[in-house]
Amino acid sequence: MNKERKLIVAGNWKMNKTVAEALDLVRGLKIELANIKEVDVVVCPPYTALSEVSKEVLDSNLKLGAQNMSENGVGAYTGEIAATMLKEFSVRYVILGHSERRQYQKESSELISKKALAVHAASLKPIVCVGETLAERESGRMQEVLQSQVQGSLAGLTKEQMCETIVAYEPVWAIGTGKTASTAQAQEAHAFIRGLLVGMFDDSVARRVRIQYGGSVKAANARELLGQPDVDGALVGGAALEVRSFADIIKNSI
Ligand code: 13P
Numbered sequence: 001m002n003k004e005r006k007l008i009v010a011g012n013w014k015m016n017k018t019v020a021e022a023l024d025l026v027r028g029l030k031i032e033l034a035n036i037k038e039v040d041v042v043v044c045p046p047y048t049a050l051s052e053v054s055k056e057v058l059d060s061n062l063k064l065g066a067q068n069m070s071e072n073g074v075g076a077y078t079g080e081i082a083a084t085m086l087k088e089f090s091v092r093y094v095i096l097g098h099s100e101r102r103q104y105q106k107e108s109s110e111l112i113s114k115k116a117l118a119v120h121a122a123s124l125k126p127i128v129c130v131g132e133t134l135a136e137r138e139s140g141r142m143q144e145v146l147q148s149q150v151q152g153s154l155a156g157l158t159k160e161q162m163c164e165t166i167v168a169y170e171p172v173w174a175i176g177t178g179k180t181a182s183t184a185q186a187q188e189a190h191a192f193i194r195g196l197l198v199g200m201f202d203d204s205v206a207r208r209v210r211i212q213y214g215g216s217v218k219a220a221n222a223r224e225l226l227g228q229p230d231v232d233g234a235l236v237g238g239a240a241l242e243v244r245s246f247a248d249i250i251k252n253s254i
Contacts, residue, residue: 001038001223001226001227001253001254003232004207004229005207005208005209005210005232006038006039006040006210006232007038007039007040007210007226007232007233007253008039008040008042008166008210008212008232008233009039009040009041009042009212009233009234009236009249009250009253010041010042010043010044010065010093010095010127010168010212010233010234010235010236010240011042011043011044011236011240011241011246012044012067012095012098012214012235012236012237012240013025013043013044013045013046013049013067013240013241014046014067014100014237015046016046016241017045017046017049017241018049019048019049019052022045022046022049022052022053023049023052023053023056025043025241025242025243026043026045026053026056026057026062027056028243028247029041029043029062029243029246029247030056030057030060030062032243032244032247033061033062033247033250034060034061036061036250036251036254037061038254039233039250039253039254040063040233041061041062041063041250042062042063042064042065042092042093043057043062043063043064043065043240044064044065044066044067044093044095045064046067047066047067047081050064050066050086050089050091051089054089054090054091057090058090063092063093064089064090064091064092064093065091065092065093065094065095065127066081066086066091066093066094066095067094067095067098068081068094068095068096068098068101068115069081069082069083069086069094069096069115069118069119069124070082070083070115070118071111071114071115071117071118072118073118083118083119083121083122083124084122086122086124087122087124091124092124092125093124093125093126093127093166094115094119094124094125094126094127095126095127095129095168095235096112096115096116096119096126096127096128096129096153097109097112097115097128097129097130097149097153098129098170099129099131099170099172099175100175103172108152109148109149109151109152109153109155110152110155112128112152112153113152113153113154113155113156113157116128116153116154116157116161116165117156117157117161120157120161120164120165125164125165125166126165126166127165127166127167127168127212127235128153128154128165128166128167128168129167129168129170129214129235130146130149130150130153130167130168130169130170130193131146131149131169131170131171131172131175131214131215132145132146132171132172132173133145133172133173134172134173137171137173142189143192146169146189146192146193146196147196150167150193150196150197150200151196151200154167154197154200159201159202159205162197162200162201162205162209163205163208163209165209166209166210166211166212166233167193167197167209167210167211167212168211168212168213168214168235169186169189169190169193169211169212169213169214170213170214170215170235171185171189171215173215174214174215174216175214175215175216175237176216176237176238177215177216178216179215179216180215180216180217180221180225181213181215181225183224183225183227183228186213186225186228186231187228187229187230187231190211190213190228190230190231191229191230193211193230194206194207194209194211194230197209210232210233211230211231211232211233212231212232212233212234212235213225213226213231213233213234213235214234214235214236214237216238217234217235217236217239217249218239218245218249219239219245219248219249219251219252222234222248222249222252222253223252223253226253233253234249234253236249
């Protein structure tokens with residue numbers, strides 16, 4: 001696939017996998033994806049498996065991501081994880097503001113922007129998630145919601161930091177539901193987000209930012225979705241939990 005930006009496909013394992021299961025999965029992926037150079041492939045295990053998985057990815061083309069990070073440095077923040085702790089395990093990417101965290105942990109775009117700044121301060125790359133719910137889409141508020149989330153969550157980033165930021169468009173109604181956005185819906189939302197980035201930063205920054213699509217991505221729909229001009233990769237949940245299904249998404253996107 002000839003794309004303007006290098007594709008980036010990340011597996012968000014969410015709250016799944018013991019250490020032993022995580023090792024099985026990453027070892028399988030290493031074998032299946034050993035020759036992949038065209039796509040940046042990222043695996044995001046739960047914190048408890050980062051240490052062991054990091055040893056496995058060292059000598060591979062897989063990169064490691066975390067699913068969240070504190071906006072604070074080390075200190076008295078019970079239950080939180082700081083950037084320095086992630087860097088110890090060679091983590092390169094951090095998913096921020098996933099809709100599940102926005103919903104269950106009540107994370108606001110303002111908090112996510114603080115986390116994004118902390119991620120950059122540690123020279124890591126944030127994957128900042130945005131997306132509307134079904135009710136918001138059906139009431140014609142999709143653009144308003146995306147604008148508020150994009151502008152709020154990316155507030156305060158420099159142009160240089162924005163170029164090193166990945167945005168993930170994940171319509172909430174497509175997450176874990178088996179309902180995928182149509183290629184036209186995905187392209188429309190991605191183009192809209194890129195337009196917002198032109199306004200916040202400039203045209204050249206917006207053209208460099210990679211925007212992933214997330215929501216029921218599987219091998220069967222990856223090629224069509226990732227073939228859209230403004231879709232630069234995928235953030236995969238359920239289908240990232242098995243070697244075969246995740247590897248096939250990546251192979252089908254090349
Ligand atoms: P599913 O691929 O399971 O729909 O999850 C998408 C997602 O939330 C990835 O972050």
